[in-house]
Structure formats: C-alpha cells, structure tokens
Amino acid sequence: MRHSSAVCRHRNPQRIGMAESSYDLVIAGSGAAGLSAAIFAQSKGLRVAIVEKTSLIGGTTSYSGGVVWIPNSRQNAATGLRDTLDEAERYLDSTVSTSHEREARREYLERGPEAFACLESLTGPLFYVRAINSPDYFPDAAGASQQGRAMTPLSVDGRILGERFNDIRPPLPELCLFGRQMLELMDVYHLLNARRSAKSALHTGRLLLRDLRDRTLYRKYGRGTRLTGGNALVANLYRAVLERGIPVFRNSPIVELIREGERVAGVIVKRNGIREKLSSARGVVLATGGFPWSKALREMHMDEAEFGYSATSPDSTGDGIGLATAIGAKFDTANVEGAFWTPVSTGTRKDGSVARFPHLMADRAKPGLIAVNKSGVRFFNEAENYHDFVRAMLGRLKNEDQQPVHLLCDAAFVRKYAFGAVPPLASERRRAVRSGYLIEASTIDELADKIGVDRDALNETIAEFNRDAELGVDTKFGKGNSAYNRYLGDASNKPNPCLGPLKKAPFYAIRVHAGDIGTTYGLAADIHSRVLDEQGQPIDGLYACGNDRNSVMGGFYPSGGITIGPALTFAYLAVMHAAREDLRPVAAE
Known part of the structure; x- marks a missing residue:
C-alpha cells in the first residue's frame, strides 16, 4: 500500500486576527475550499484574511451533503477497507475517459490523505465513514470499491458558533x-x-x-441547531477560523486583482461602498464557487442546458474566473462536460421564493418510479447517478435530446417515499398539487395528456415496466442490477429493491430540468493550483481551488465527493506552495 509520509508541520502565527490592509495571503470565498485554505495558511505562520462578497458563509458547500471522496483516508483504513493508491487511480482511469487533467488527478490521489490529515489536525475530527456506505458510482468498473471511498461530515450542534450561527448560509x-x-x-x-x-x-x-x-x-x-452535511462541515471550519482569529470580511466583493509587475499582490474590495486595498505578499487564492449563476458564461460555453436550474448558491456568478481572465488567465473548457449535472425540479415556496430541488438520491432509485421523455417512453436507468442521468437527458449517451422529461409514480409510492420535494404526507401532497409542482391524474391517459405525451406510448411504457417489476428484472435498462442502484433502493422491496409497479391511482408526475450542482470548467491550473495564462505559464501569486479551478475529473462524475475532495486538497497544495513549504515524497510500503 502506498501512502504519504508527510506530516502537517505547524508554525506559530506572527500575528492573529489583526484588522489590517496588509497580509501574506488573501482568500476569496468562504466555502469549504476558502475556509480550509485560510486555516492551512494561518497554521504556516502566514497572515491571512478571507473576503466574502455576501453576508453569508459557506457558499454552495452549505447546500451540499459535504461528502468527500478520499481513497486511503485514515477513516476508511479504520473501517478495514483494503485499498491502494494504484487501485484508486485504476478506477479513475476506467471511469474518467479523458487524459485531460490526468496529472492533477494523480496528485489529488497522492496528496488527498495528507491534506485531510493535516486539516483535521488543525480543526479536530470533521468526517466519518457511514456504517453502510455508498459504493463508488460505477461499482463494476476496474478498481472500484464496493464499500466506497467517500466520507461524510460529522454532525455538529450549531450553537458552538454562538451569535455567529446565522452567518452560515442555511441549507435548502x-x-x-x-x-x-x-x-x-x-x-x-x-x-x-x-x-x-x-x-x-x-x-x-x-x-x-x-x-x-x-x-x-x-x-x-x-432554524434547527443540529447541522449535518455541508452545513456541518462549514460550521466546523468557520469555528476554527474564528478561534484562530482569522479576519473574515463579509459583504466585501473583490472588484480587482492588484498586480505588481508580473505578480498578483493583493485585491481591491468594496466594503460599505468604499474601495479598499488589501495587499498580499504571497498572493491570492480564488475560491469563489465557479460560475453556475453567470448567464453570460453559461450561454457562451454551455448553452445546451437552459439557464436558471442550478441547485447551487445563487451568488456563485463567476467572480473569481472573471477577475483572473481579466489579467490574462486561461479559462479551461476542455472537459467533457461543463457542469456537474443533476435533474432539478422547481416550485414555489410558501414565501413566494423559487425552490430548485436537486433529485440526487432520494427518489429516482426507489421502486415504483420511472422517468419518461418527450415521447412518453423510458430512456435511461432511473437509479443511475444524477450526473449521467442528465447526460442522458441532454442526448450525450449515444441518444438524442430527451426533454421534456418527467418522473412518474403512483399513489402507493407517494404514501411511502418522498417524491422530489414532496414528503410522504397527504397535506404536503395536496399543497404541491395546488401549486402545480405535482401533476396529479386519475388515469394513465389523463396523465399522458397533462404531461404532453402520446397516450398509447405511455400506457405501453408503464405496462412493460410493470411486467418487469413483477419479475424483478428491468429488461430495458437494468435498474437495480448494480450495487450502487441497490444501495439507493429500498432493501425491504423484493426481489429487486429498485423495481415496483405503477398501478394504484391517482398517478403523479414531476417535470425535471437539466440542472447542476456546480460547474466543471474553470481556471487552468497546475498541480500546485497556480493559475496558468494562455501560454500555459503560471501567473505568479495567483491560485485557484474549488470550482474556480478546472475540475480534475474532466467533466465526469465517478463518485460522490469528487468536488469537495479535490477542493480541499488543492486548497492545501496552493497554500503549501504559497508558504514555500516542500512536500515530502509519497512513499511506497
């Protein structure tokens, strides 16, 4: 087994928590990447400050499950999981079918356990491995782990933050x-x-x-003080930032990167309407969350998916990318996909705001649900991962555009399981029907009419699926065949945890759109997370991590946690380079 022998070596900070305009490192953004970068930097003796354009801490991390995919982590080893760096790399090579960013993927696998061990030595425990953990998303691929390599944030009592509790961006x-x-x-x-x-x-x-x-x-x-998932991760990181006295300037958008000669030496922020200069001797780390809510960038680089269906923080508008490209940084669009896709349904909340619900894991794999396309027929295995489900919707998987797409189920399903944003409660179901979020029909023919598909086609689709459900075998797409499908299904449903008939009226439908949980295109960067210019040369003093950095997964989605895992790892690598720390070699056992 190969592992890193590096130790997180701390230095006493020279100055802590001073509200000054001169720092060693400025961090833009307060999601998991930005908060962890600040903690790493302060532990190396650097004077560091975080600037956040909104009043809220956490960015899209706060909306997420906070899961990280870190092969060979301490937590996974403690469960008895036998894994190697080479097996993890074999898995990525078999599921990420592009050579783009392969060197960075290898660096991630080598340095991830080191980065997380260092972070937890500074903050205390952050993650655990579920007793029943999700397999890798392609459990039959070479190098896959049936036990999974993902870790989940430990839940936390938000009262540890005291009066700063409401600084955290609330979950959906x-x-x-x-x-x-x-x-x-x-x-x-x-x-x-x-x-x-x-x-x-x-x-x-x-x-x-x-x-x-x-x-x-x-x-x-x-709201509730028990924090889980990404909210818990953000709370623990923010607590560590506050305890270390790291300045956090909220409501302080960056309007300009300062250059001294060829190097980035700070930022101009706008605070209370006044421009303020924050000098930075070692540079700037961009971690502003990518561009899921930049209409201009999306229309220019990924217009295949309609704008407005992102389940991310609406404040992730491409700020870091815009600042960097304005001084000559390269925006990398070589990934297979520009976003981490998920089907998203929309509705109106009681307060009149728009709800964008990501159909990640709760409903699509359960028995008694199917997805149909514009022709009223099934087009993909509903229990597969959310990223590939939308790729199928968009016509990426050797098919054509399937939209509009609807998820369908019957009365028995909605009484037992959550269906999109609707819990299995009659009162909530009635409200969802009244609002138009949930489409209800007494017959299949009526449902076909309401969702705009051919009656005969929909009747035949459901009849075929019901026959397969009785036998427990999806003859069309193999729903329930893989360990990942079965993990998300209902183990009490026999013989197939993912198959059940649609028979009991009334019948229901939800329209889903091609949405996302973040963007994959980002700033070109090297293994130290130094941002590169159009000629492929590092821009001195400029780093990027999180979704501001181009995804090392090349537009694929091999497992849960492949966004925050790299985000924290490359935050670590950026800081190590800025602090001029030498990384110890990765040793083989």
Missing part, C-alpha cells in the same frame, strides 16, 4: 424536516419507517423533540 429547506431541521441519511430511513418499526419510531420521536426544543428554547437561531 426542502431537504429539512419541517423546512428547518437538518437530517442525516439514517434520519430519512427512520422517518420513512416510523410506522413499521419501534426503533424508527423512537428515533423519529427524538427528532421531533429536538425540533420542539429548537422552536421553543432557541428561537433566536431561526
């Missing part, structure tokens, strides 16, 4: 109990089984009591 309310109490994966399992299991009923009771406590004793926080 559709992913919370009662729109306010965050949930873990096992919480969802227990909620769905509360009527059938005493253990689940007890667990659900505890959740309800926690919510009652937060509503009565901790109303000042405005």
Whole structure:
C-alpha cells in the first residue's frame, strides 16, 4: 500500500486576527475550499484574511451533503477497507475517459490523505465513514470499491458558533424536516419507517423533540441547531477560523486583482461602498464557487442546458474566473462536460421564493418510479447517478435530446417515499398539487395528456415496466442490477429493491430540468493550483481551488465527493506552495 509520509508541520502565527490592509495571503470565498485554505495558511505562520462578497458563509458547500471522496483516508483504513493508491487511480482511469487533467488527478490521489490529515489536525475530527456506505458510482468498473471511498461530515450542534450561527448560509429547506431541521441519511430511513418499526419510531420521536426544543428554547437561531452535511462541515471550519482569529470580511466583493509587475499582490474590495486595498505578499487564492449563476458564461460555453436550474448558491456568478481572465488567465473548457449535472425540479415556496430541488438520491432509485421523455417512453436507468442521468437527458449517451422529461409514480409510492420535494404526507401532497409542482391524474391517459405525451406510448411504457417489476428484472435498462442502484433502493422491496409497479391511482408526475450542482470548467491550473495564462505559464501569486479551478475529473462524475475532495486538497497544495513549504515524497510500503 502506498501512502504519504508527510506530516502537517505547524508554525506559530506572527500575528492573529489583526484588522489590517496588509497580509501574506488573501482568500476569496468562504466555502469549504476558502475556509480550509485560510486555516492551512494561518497554521504556516502566514497572515491571512478571507473576503466574502455576501453576508453569508459557506457558499454552495452549505447546500451540499459535504461528502468527500478520499481513497486511503485514515477513516476508511479504520473501517478495514483494503485499498491502494494504484487501485484508486485504476478506477479513475476506467471511469474518467479523458487524459485531460490526468496529472492533477494523480496528485489529488497522492496528496488527498495528507491534506485531510493535516486539516483535521488543525480543526479536530470533521468526517466519518457511514456504517453502510455508498459504493463508488460505477461499482463494476476496474478498481472500484464496493464499500466506497467517500466520507461524510460529522454532525455538529450549531450553537458552538454562538451569535455567529446565522452567518452560515442555511441549507435548502426542502431537504429539512419541517423546512428547518437538518437530517442525516439514517434520519430519512427512520422517518420513512416510523410506522413499521419501534426503533424508527423512537428515533423519529427524538427528532421531533429536538425540533420542539429548537422552536421553543432557541428561537433566536431561526432554524434547527443540529447541522449535518455541508452545513456541518462549514460550521466546523468557520469555528476554527474564528478561534484562530482569522479576519473574515463579509459583504466585501473583490472588484480587482492588484498586480505588481508580473505578480498578483493583493485585491481591491468594496466594503460599505468604499474601495479598499488589501495587499498580499504571497498572493491570492480564488475560491469563489465557479460560475453556475453567470448567464453570460453559461450561454457562451454551455448553452445546451437552459439557464436558471442550478441547485447551487445563487451568488456563485463567476467572480473569481472573471477577475483572473481579466489579467490574462486561461479559462479551461476542455472537459467533457461543463457542469456537474443533476435533474432539478422547481416550485414555489410558501414565501413566494423559487425552490430548485436537486433529485440526487432520494427518489429516482426507489421502486415504483420511472422517468419518461418527450415521447412518453423510458430512456435511461432511473437509479443511475444524477450526473449521467442528465447526460442522458441532454442526448450525450449515444441518444438524442430527451426533454421534456418527467418522473412518474403512483399513489402507493407517494404514501411511502418522498417524491422530489414532496414528503410522504397527504397535506404536503395536496399543497404541491395546488401549486402545480405535482401533476396529479386519475388515469394513465389523463396523465399522458397533462404531461404532453402520446397516450398509447405511455400506457405501453408503464405496462412493460410493470411486467418487469413483477419479475424483478428491468429488461430495458437494468435498474437495480448494480450495487450502487441497490444501495439507493429500498432493501425491504423484493426481489429487486429498485423495481415496483405503477398501478394504484391517482398517478403523479414531476417535470425535471437539466440542472447542476456546480460547474466543471474553470481556471487552468497546475498541480500546485497556480493559475496558468494562455501560454500555459503560471501567473505568479495567483491560485485557484474549488470550482474556480478546472475540475480534475474532466467533466465526469465517478463518485460522490469528487468536488469537495479535490477542493480541499488543492486548497492545501496552493497554500503549501504559497508558504514555500516542500512536500515530502509519497512513499511506497
């Protein structure tokens, strides 16, 4: 087994928490990449500051599950998972079918465990491996791990932040109990089984009591104080930033990069309407979240997907990319895809705001759901990963554009499982029908009319699927065949956890769009995360990580956690280079 022998060596910071205009390193953005970069930098004795254009900390990380994919992590080794760097690389080579960024992928695999060990030595434990963990997304590919290599953030009581709790960007309310109490994966399992299991009923009771406590004793926080997923990761990182006295300038958008000769030496920010110069002796790290909400960049580079269906922070508008390209940085569009895709449905919340719900894992793999295209027929395995599902929608997988696409189910499904943003509650179902989010019909013919497809085609599609469901074998697309499909299905459903008939009226549909959870195109960078110019040369003093940096996965999505995993790893590598720290060689055992 090969592993890194590097140790995270700390130095006492020269100055902590001084509100000054001169720093060693300025970090743009406060998602997982930006916060961790600041922690790494301060531990190396650098005077560091974070600038965030909004009032909220966390960016899109706060909306996410916060999962990271780190082969050979300490946590995975502790579970008994036998893995090697070469096996992980074999997996990526078999699922990421492009040579673009291959050197960076190798660097990620080599340095990821080192980066995460260093980060946790500075912050305390951040991640754990679920007892029943997701397999890699292509479990039958060479080098795949059936146990998975992903890690999940430890849940945290948000009260550790005290009055700074509300600095954290709240999660999507559709992913919370009662729109306010965050949930873990096992919480969802227990909620769905509360009527059938005493253990689940007890667990659900505890959740309800926690919510009652937060509503009565901790109303000042405005939502549940139990933080999970990306919110928990952001809270733990932000706590470490505050404890270390690292200045965080919120409501301070960067309007310009300062250049001294050929090097980047700071930024101009606008604070309270006034331009302010922050000099930076070692440079600037861009971690502003990519460009999912930049209409101009999307129309120029990825207009195949309609604008407005991103499930990311609406403040991720390509700021870092724009600042860098203005001084000659290269914007890399060589990836196979420009975004990390997911099907997204939209609705209107009670307060009138638009809800953009990402159909990641909760509904598509469950028995009794199918997806149909503009012709009323199935076009892909509904239980496959969200990225490839949308690639199929867009006609990428040796097919044609399938849109508009609808997810369909029956009355039995909606009483047992969540369907998009609608929990299995009759009151919420009725509200979703009234709002138009959920399409309801008494017959298949009526449903066909309402979603605009041919009646005969839809009837035949459902009849064929129902025959397969009875036998437990999806003869068309193999839904439920892989370990990943079965992980997301319902283990209590026999013989196939992903197959069940659509028979009981009324029938339901949700329109899904080609949405995303972030962009893959980004600034060209080397293995130290130094931003490159159009000639492929590093721009001195300019670094990029997170979704500002071009994705090392080349536009593919081999497993959950391949966005935040590289984000934290390349934040580490950027800081190590800026701090002029030598990386120890990766040793073989």
